[in-house]
Structures are given as C-alpha cells and as structure tokens.
Amino acid sequence: MLFGIVAVMCAGFFAGAATYISLVQQPAARTLGTAGAVKFFGPMYAKAAPFQASLALIGSVSALVSCWLGNGWLWLTGAIFLLAVVPFTLLVIKPTNDRLEDSGLDAASEEAETLLDKWSLLHAFRIGASIVSFVIFIIALT
Numbered sequence: 001m002l003f004g005i006v007a008v009m010c011a012g013f014f015a016g017a018a019t020y021i022s023l024v025q026q027p028a029a030r031t032l033g034t035a036g037a038v039k040f041f042g043p044m045y046a047k048a049a050p051f052q053a054s055l056a057l058i059g060s061v062s063a064l065v066s067c068w069l070g071n072g073w074l075w076l077t078g079a080i081f082l083l084a085v086v087p088f089t090l091l092v093i094k095p096t097n098d099r100l101e102d103s104g105l106d107a108a109s110e111e112a113e114t115l116l117d118k119w120s121l122l123h124a125f126r127i128g129a130s131i132v133s134f135v136i137f138i139i140a141l142t
Contacts, residue, residue: 001141003066004075008137010059011082014052015130021048022123030116037116038107041100056085056130063137074140082133085126093122 025044029037063079096119099105105112 003062003069004071004137004141007059007063007066007075007078007082008134008141010055010062011078011130011134011137014055014059014082014085015127015134017048017052017055018123018127018130022120022127026116026120026123033108034113034116035107038100038105038112041116041119045097045101052126053086053089056082059133063133066140072140074136078133078136078140081129081136084129088125088129092125093119096122 021044026037029040029044032040060079060083063075063082067073067075067079096115100112100115100119105115
C-alpha cells in the first residue's frame, strides 16, 4: 500500500505542477512580452526540471513495485503513462527547450514567440499523461 500511496502522491504533484506551469506561470510570463517570457523560461525550466523528473521517476518506480508486489496491472498501466513524460521531454520537448535557452536566439523575435507557443502545446502532453496516470493510480488504490 505504501508504494501505491507514493505513486499517487508523485503523479498528483506532477500533474498539479505541470498544470500550474501551463495555466498560470507561462501565461503570466507571456504578459511580460516575448522577450520577458524567454528570459524567464531558462530559470523556470532549471528549477522545474529536476523537481518534475524526480516525481515522474519516483512515482513510476513506486507503481512498478506495487504491481510487482501483486497489487494489480493498473499500477503498471499508470506507471507507463507517468514514465512516458521522461522520454517525451528528452526526445520531443528538449530541442525546443534548448533553442529557447540558446543565447543566440533573439528573445523578441517571431521565432521566439513561435517556440513559446510550441513549447506550450508540447507541455500539454505532460499534463495529460500525468493526469491519466494519477486517475489510474487512484482507481488502483481504491
């Protein structure tokens, strides 16, 4: 039961943080203009990435252990959804992150605005996957 509770908490925290970033933090940063939002992106990402990566990994491992201990296949399913955010971030979102953090990027350019828009759309996957994982874990826990 302990591993399941840890998985639920990690998925819930991840989903909450990802949702907050997309619905509150990034829109607030965008009110500073494109250049301000780009300037904010680097420090925001540097703080958020280790926090969210830890939640995804700890939550997934906890769910896998819960499944391995015989608590049902739902833990495996939820772990797959939560763990999916890691390779998605590294393979799909990271090139956009890297370009947004590139010192050669004109922070006030149309390219920068397009990158911020693209990042927001890609980040929605992380929200969706973590919410699905959280719901599956809640169902498995009950």
